[in-house]
Amino acid sequence: MGRTKVAIIGSGNIGTDLMIKVMRHGRHLEMAALVGVDPESDGLVRARRLGVFATHEGLEGLRRERIYDEIGIVFDATSARAHLVHARALEADGKIAIDLTPAAIGPYVVPPVNLDQHPRARNINMVTCGGQATIPIVAAVSAVAPVRYAEIVASIASKSAGPGTRANIDEFTETTARAIESVGGAQLGKALIILNPAEPPVMMRDTVYCLAMTDDAEAVRRSVEDMVRVVQGYVPGYRLKQDIQFERIAHNQPVRLPGSDEKVTGLKVSVFLEVEGAAHYLPSYAGNLDIMTSAALATAERIAEMQREAV
Secondary structure, three states: OOOEEEEEEOOOHHHHHHHHHHHHHOOOEEEEEEEOOOOOOHHHHHHHHOOOEEEOOHHHHHHOOHHHHHEEEEEEOOOHHHHHHHHHHHHHOOOEEEEOOOOOOOOEOOHHHHHHHOOOOOEEEOOOHHHHHHHHHHHHHHOOOOEEEEEEEEEEEHHHOOHHHHHOHHHHHHHHHHHHHHOOOEOOEEEEEEEEOOOOOOOEEEEEEEEEOOOOHHHHHHHHHHHHHHHHOOOOOEEEOOOOEEEEEOOOOOEEOOOOOOEEOEEEEEEEEEEOOOOOOOOOOOHHHHHHHHHHHHHHHHHHHHHHHHO
């Protein structure tokens, strides 16, 4: 069985970076088509120069082409609203959709946490850039202790937030919070995003707070550090910015959970991350976009690998 042919909808920064990743690092994948709406977009111009089929007539334009029949996996790097339309067409055509928008039609997937748990899913959601960076940490804490509450703050360079990101801010916070719970394992999750206008642009920074029901800080530390190494396997620029911090919330000084009158105690875990992009197409400060395309590539590679194993 040959490599699985893939298409990307969206010829902006994310779609173009993903195209280059597939072409450079795809083991089981072959780049077949890039889809956009602006014939002069840099992504479509670059695709044609690299010998990749390109259309500016959207998904419908690709569906009219003979090459579409050969494509098995389609990445959607457009917007949550657009994906609602694309998803129906891709499902009808029997294609596997990997959704890089916050539409969340299919199950959430964070590669080092639950990549193999949805082998039959036809639509997979990659959560958000903040989710891909922080949910592995929440899951690492959850692996050794119950997590009563988890909160993440994703800070990204304003220049790395394109129209799609800005249009989906509400979906970002809602989708990420839900995935913190359903994938990360926290009983209650919250997500915030900050667009930092600093010049020169700053790298992606993520802060993860967890309230864990344990006294074993060393077990938590080991689990988090192990997870960081796993993520670095497909996002080399992912790293701890400083040592993990612990604070014991004593029974005589309980804290109140956001949106609740409940007072709780436990071990407060603070993890500070930095994500540097690989600069395949995007600048290195755009780690928020790089971690999304890297996670999507890892997911598609595993899907193609499972298909080969099933033959």
